[in-house]
Amino acid sequence: MNHESKYLAKRKKWSEKHTQNYYHNYNKTQRVRNETKLEQDKFYRNKQWKKGLRPAVLERDNYLCQYCMSHGRMTSGKIVDHIIPYEFDSSKRDDVNNLATICARCHTAKTLWEQEYYGTGSGNELKEVAAVPDIKYLPDFMDSAKTQ
Template sequence: MARVRRCKAIDCFNIVELPKHYCNQHANQEREYVPRDKQSVHRYNTVIRNRDDNKRQQYNFYRTRRWVHLRQRVLEEQHYLCQYCKADGRVTQGKTVDHIVPMEVAPDDKSSVDNLAAICSHCHNVKTRWEQSYYGTGKDNQRKHVSPVRSIAMINKLMKG
């Protein structure tokens, strides 16, 4: 049996045989596709992502069975819907599970279902930038001592605001 993968086109769920990356419908994108540089991925994972013991522990948490089960539970309970778009009255598929209050700010809440929400990629990018400015999280930032915001509606208002 041939090895297969999902088409890399956005919102396309057609199956293609390896070594192709796109289905017949999106074949015109195949020649533009550039695979990830393995050296830069390795450098990111070993140098940037694991830059200190705290970040290494956070990253390793996402590789545990506990996280896999928590993530699946949250996605199923929230019906794979982005909770931040939902606060705006829109319906968007959310495949990522995000900590409402980042692990760097509230490490004790990393396994709390109340601190997890399904989120779409667009909202996740916007929220990450907001967290970096509000909490001072992320590489080369200084952590700010501010009170954590636990309301999705309030975060949504602040990050778009």
């Protein structure tokens, strides 16, 4: 039994070290790959976002995905999304009217659509397009992006 506890302790230590390395490398290559992303990362780590905006939006939306609700579905969500992406218009980063609760499934679909429409994301260039601020239109756009 003593050997097993030593083994588990050693394995836990190894796992923690390698998890930290993974996130360190991820943060350097993906999350903070340029000045815009560095600024964005700092915003999501600050007190205003963690203790103020994010919890306020989740409470306001009753932890329900607003994208699903615009199509008559009730789905729980715990992600707070910028309707107009932070990367596209950083001036709306702390505007509660530009924030909505979203489920993981919708968040994935919306991210793919944003990359195509706005040009956000790794390796893309931002496009000069009109912002889509009304949440009721976004699920249709997200669905069309999935089928292309």
